[in-house]
Amino acid sequence: MSQDKPAHADAQRIASAIGTLLLRANRMHLYDTLLEGHTGIDRWTYPVLSGLARIGPSSASELADQIGLDRTVTTRYASRLQAAGLLTRQPSPHDLRATVLQLTAEGERCIQTLRARLNDLVLEALPGWSPSRIHAFAQDFDQVVQNLVGTPAAGDDEPAET
Amino acid sequence: MSQDKPAHADAQRIASAIGTLLLRANRMHLYDTLLEGHTGIDRWTYPVLSGLARIGPSSASELADQIGLDRTVTTRYASRLQAAGLLTRQPSPHDLRATVLQLTAEGERCIQTLRARLNDLVLEALPGWSPSRIHAFAQDFDQVVQNLVGTPAAGDDEPAET
DNA sequence: TATTGTTATACTCTATAACTATA
């Protein structure tokens, strides 16, 4: 069987690893490790700040679509991050209804720190890997994730993800 | 830079993919796709049933530790799954305080179906990959996840993950 | 005294509904 249909057993292994990574306890542990020591940001507001850093200054509605959260939740979390001094609200010059969310200098620093820390965590999870092995894995993993979550990079275009 | 420190850029790519996979919208989409059409089981009770299938018949406390949920939540979700006919409660023969949770035949069938479906989803995310490429990726991914979430297979030994 | 299962309670996340202002 490992000769005839090796892909099946390997797919099971991949599926199991995905399940492990998504498991609440492990997810939370990863987020907590990443955010440890940071004030003004937590597991729930982090995706908002991170998403804003990824797509750049944008309205709450745009950002909400990107991270898959409701508009109302996004604006509430944005208020928390604003209170923590990590982002600002500015009226849009083009649309008087819209508000532009933008990272402050402190917000930028925060994101830089968190990105670096996550990178370190990842590198620690690849002990002794050769650069070529890391490169191949990065390519493959990226492709798998893109295919798994659908074509869009991060958010989804479906109306109600709930 | 891609010559000097290729590992850094690749680590960033891996980190980004992890972030994408863990993003709420994508996580939910994956769970919903997996559970589509199944009644009596949802995003929240699925880890309970899946965990029970993985570790076999066990008490609610044991299971709770494994999946990183509180005892009280686990027992409540177990009640739902019991009402849906997917698991049974039986008094433990060794400990009169304990209750043994166990999958019913229908629960077993349910898990089999879900595992097969997840496998299919994974295979679809590896279009045209050679068996050796799949095998290498499965090994690497498994190792990365194990290292990322800590030594324990699924749950964590820390007291309060929250 | 500690642990198991369970329920009661409170807290938080999240979405729907509703309101105001603008396109």
Place this chain on the structure above:
DNA sequence: TATAGTTATAGAGTATAACAATA
């Protein structure tokens, strides 16, 4: 009429506290 932002409200997940029964 539709859309942006926001707030009010309600529903659901989750943890802490508390209880009875047993180790």
